[in-house]
Amino acid sequence: MRRIIPVRLFSGKHSILTYRTVYSAAQESNIHQENEALISKMPPFDYTPPPYTGPSAAEILKKRQQYLNPAIFHFYKNPLNLVDGKMQYLFDDKGRRYLDAFGGIATVSVGHCHPDVVEAIVNQTRRLQHSTILYLNQAIADFGEALACKLPGDLKVVFFTNSGTEANELAILMAKMYTSCSDIISIRNGYHGNAAGTMAATAQSSYKFNVAQSGVHHALNPDQYRGVFGSDGLKYAKDVEEIITFGTSGQVAGFVAEAIQGVGGIKELAPGYLSAVYDSVKRAGGLCIADEVQSGFGRTGSHFWGFEGHGVVPDIVTMAKGIGNGIPLGAVVTTPEIAKVLTSRNYFNTFGGNPVCTAGGLAVLKVIEKEKLQQNALSIGTYLKGLLSDLKEKYEIIGDVRGRGLMLGVELVTDRQSKTPAKIETALIMDQMKDLGVIIGKGGFFGNVFRITPPLCFTKEDADFLVDVMDYTMSKM
Structure with a gap:
């Protein structure tokens, strides 16, 4: 016969009482046979x-x-x-x-170890593994062009990074420099990285250490399952308007959000939310940053980028993860006008645009298109x-x-x-x-x-x- 017995699980100072099912020998044997049949x-x-x-x-x-x-x-x-x-x-x-x-x-x-991607990486590795962007290299230029062609409007200037965290850090920095403002708005439950600026923009206590984090306002999450307004995106968007009115000088540097919250539990933003918020942020002089680290590169199916499903065009797009199929690679894509803000000082990234990584990234783009x-x-x-x-x-x-x-x-x-x-x-x-x-x-x-x-x-x-x-x-x- 089957019995249910209590089991206490411990985690640090806390314990939780749960239950474990105990089966008879005959039942265990049947389950084992069923498991083997299913695995086959x-x-x-x-x-x-x-x-x-x-x-x-x-x-x-x-x-x-x-x-x-x-x-x-x-x-x-x-x-x-x-x-x-x-x-x-x-x-x-x-x-x-x-x-x-x-x-x-x-x-x-x-796909793991896709032959086209492996071939591109190996061929480039045989020729040149590293040069930095101080010198010319075809792989970096070709991938930059191909990536820019996948984005709408005037999003044509690419900065290569090593990760999504680094891409979001750079995007936030550029927004602050371009607008001469320091206030950033992000969404509760969102995740954008674990460095200084991105940890502040991340709105989950599980990923935030007790260090100084300032200049970020966290808006209501337009969560269609647990949110207070259900799927009414416009009601959630009013919270961003109120943050601008009551929590800032009326001017902001930018707004950053994922089209689908990945770490937050695969949560799609409520319909109508993103377009309304983009309008509010632009009226306040801010830039709109689309975090496409998880939802980009065709993963949503209906569009190549997650933000496209909301009918908006951001000012800055960040990406990583699927861009390289596992290669340490990220990117920030923006307009020529916004990109100029980094020319006021020296901006340098030793590994950003590494020829091996960018050769692999270009191969990934080609496979996505070739294999539909x-x-x-x-x-x-x-x-x-x-x-x-x-x-x-x-x-x-x-x-x-x-x-x-x-x-x-x-x-x-x-x-x-x-x-x-x-x-x-x-x-x-x-x-x-x-x-x-x-x-x-x-x-x-x-x-x-x-x-x-x-x-x-x-x-x-x-x-x-x-x-x-x-x-x-x-x-x-």
């Missing part, structure tokens, strides 16, 4: 990684604990030692295959969202299914009326899905949202398998 349904894939001969997961974990920053954490009770990857699949040190539905935090855009991955994100993402919505009708624990394309979120709650976050259940389901061969992420302030951001080469069969595993895991809760 993973879509076939014609690739076998070479044998792994490196250290064990336990040895690597020990070195991490001894030599790496203690702030570094890992997913799962038994962390994965991933040693190989090909397209939408990852392989551990034992050669077991996993469906990657997280994409290294929305970073792997065209934006269209694939739209079709497969729509199909997958439909399957997840069907699953919501089956399980009360699913409170919301949201997102666009292959940037989807599934929020788990213990009660749909009160929307109480099911944080512990989320971690348990995520761990068990890993055991069945599916890797997904989690996010949201309460850690109760599944983040589904796979490589854009995801297939219908992959979507079916992901939902089958989630369905089976939830049925055993």
Whole structure:
């Protein structure tokens, strides 16, 4: 027979009482057989990684604990030692295959080790690994041109960086310099990085250290699931107008926002919000910054950039993650007029525009176009969202299914009326899905949202398998 026993989980000073299901030997055997049958349904894939001969997961974990920053954490009770990857699949040190539905935090855009990207990186590495922007190099110029051509209006000047945090830092700096103002407005629950300016703009206490953070005003989050105004974007937008009126001199440097909050739990901004806010900010002399670190490069399916889904054109666009398919690469794109503000002093970045990274970035753009991955994100993402919505009708624990394309979120709650976050259940389901061969992420302030951001080469069969595993895991809760 099945028994439910209480288990107390400890975290620092706090403890939480949860429950674990205990099965009889016969039931355990049946579950094992069901697990094996389900794992065998993973879509076939014609690739076998070479044998792994490196250290064990336990040895690597020990070195991490001894030599790496203690702030570094890992997913799962038994962390994965991933040693190989090909397209939408990852392989551990034992050669077991996993469906990657997280994409290294929305970073792997065209697929792990895509041959075209690998070839571009290797060829450039053989010729020249580093030169800095003090010298001419074709890779930097070609990628800058190709990137500028993907953006609307007068967004034609590119500054290369090493990460999304650095891109957002630069964008905020440029907004302040261009406007001669210091006030920045961002949205609660948003995430923009962990350096000085970006930590201030980030509006989640989990990512903010107790250091001086000034000059940023956090507006109401236009959250269609938990927000006070539901999906009425114009009502949320009034808060930005009031911040400008009552919290500033009436002039601001800029407004920064993600079209879909990634770390915040895959939350789309309420309809009508972004265009209304852009109008208010422009009237106050500010610049509008679109943070496309996670939602860019075709991930939303309907558009190449997330902001395009709101019918707006920003003054500055920041990007990273999917830009390089895993290469340390970011960029800021703005207008020629705004770009001139950096010429008043020396602006320099040793690695920004590295030839290896930009060669890889250009290859990523070409693959997205050649393989029609934006269209694939739209079709497969729509199909997958439909399957997840069907699953919501089956399980009360699913409170919301949201997102666009292959940037989807599934929020788990213990009660749909009160929307109480099911944080512990989320971690348990995520761990068990890993055991069945599916890797997904989690996010949201309460850690109760599944983040589904796979490589854009995801297939219908992959979507079916992901939902089958989630369905089976939830049925055993």
